Amino acid sequence: MAINASHRWRLVLGKYAQSRLQPAMNNGFNETNRRMDLALDYLYGREYQGRGLRKDLSAGSLDPSQLTLVKWLNEIRELFPKETIESIEKHALDRYGMSELLTDPKVLEKLEPNQQLLRTLLTLKGHLKGDVVHMARRIIRQVVEEIRRQLEVQVRQLLSGRLNRFSHSPLKISQNFDAKGTLRKNLKHFNVDRQQLVVEDILFFARNNRRLPWEIILCIDQSGSMVDSVIHSAVMAGILAALPAFNVKLVLFDTNIVDLSEHVDDPVEVLMSAQLGGGTYIAQAVRYCSQLIENPHRTVFVLISDFCEGAPPSELINAVTKLAEDQVKLLGLASLDDQSNPVYDHHMADRLASCGMEIAALTPQKLAQWLLKVIS
Known part of the structure; x- marks a missing residue:
């Protein structure tokens, strides 16, 4: 039901604008408007309390x-x-600190599963107890599966192997469509009277799987500022691990x-094992990962970080230089915020680039394209 302009402004400005807007509101709120006003005041009325305004202590009312x-x-x-619900819940958690939203299973069950809620759950994971943990895990899985669905088809198409133009596959993947072969296959079905080609068989190229x-x-990096990058990296790792072309370590x-x-x-x-927060010791992590490398010439090392090193920078430079000398393929993937904007230490990134590490701020889809370029 549409809301007229004066009523909309009254809902936006809150109950303390009632006296100023009353002449323009004519007949006042209907029942739905009153319910909306009460629901908004439940949350945004805290703004007035935060500024020292006392609650209305009148003796009674018919509210x-x-x-x-x-x-x-x-x-x-x-x-x-x-969309409005997601904004309201975000304000409740981030602006007004209503952590009780995440400590009552009945309440948590009613929250809209989305990446913002996932981010908050991961940040407060250490404070969740009992049944709330099981509920949180279920929400995390639901959001993760949605992110995976958005990424998986494109990533698998990119990285499942080169097109084999001499062989066809029953898998109908649009990127593998054989236009010329389909045309040749269906020429026998050309309708002379209608001057139309009737397509009965659609061909798709197979892809060569790499044997090695x-x-x-x-x-x-799982420091506190990296939550969005940790989420997408965990999902991306799962997608890559399912492809025969890769052995993935995380x-x-x-x-x-x-x-x-x-x-x-x-x-x-x-994600449930991640411990978001704390400092950053990148060099130590790079040295650890170097011990996992068995074949440097067929290894891609991806450092996902904001490059804000807490230890002496020389340690990190030396560790990355050693990997470059061993001919490991190196990518420094700058952290992205929830709007996919890069947030990282540009000076340190430049120093790492001078050591042989390619630096980029890539979405997961672009990371797949980069990997395809490196391993081709």
Whole structure:
């Protein structure tokens, strides 16, 4: 139901604008407007409290009963569109610190599963207990699977092998479409009267699988600023690990190192094992990963970080130089924020580039294209 302009402004500005807007509002709110106003005031009324404004302590009124947290969540889902709900929940968690949203299983169950909620759950994971942990794991898996679905088809198409133009496959992948072969195959079905080609058989090229796999080592900075990069890297690692062309190893680090290679095919387990926060000791992680390399000439080392080294920079420079001398393919993948904007130490990135590491700020799809270029 449409809301007129004066009512919309009243909802935006809150109850303290009532007296100023009343002349323009004519007949005032209907029942739906009142429910929307109460739901918005439940959250945004905290803004006034934060500025020292006392609650209204009048003796009584005919206002509806106060909302509980669970009832409030039900109300915003019924009253507002999905995009608005996500913004309201984001404000509740980030701006007003309503961590109780994540500590009650009944409340958590009602939150909209999305990347923002996933990010918050990972950040507060250490404070979750009991049934909330199981609920959080379920939400994380749901969001991770959605991210995987968005990435997997394109990545697999790019990295599943070169086109074999002498062989066809029953797999119908648009990127492998054999246009000339399809035309030749169906010429016998040309309808002379209609001057139309009837296509009954569509051909797709097969792809050659590489017999000797490449080693991919993903070394991921899990310091507090890296949460979005950790999420996408965990999903990307799972996709790569499912391809026969790669053996994937996964290492997370801050000032400590966690080797999660045995869980590389399970992004949820990787994310539940991540300990976001703390300092950054990149050189130590690079040295650890160098011990995992068996065939330097067929190894790609991907450092995913903001390059804000906490240890002396010379340690990191020396470690990366050693890998370059061993002819390991090196990529420094700059961290991206939730809007895919690069956020990293440009000076350190320049120094790493001078040692032989290619530096880039890539989305997961672009990372797949980069890997294809390197291993071709």
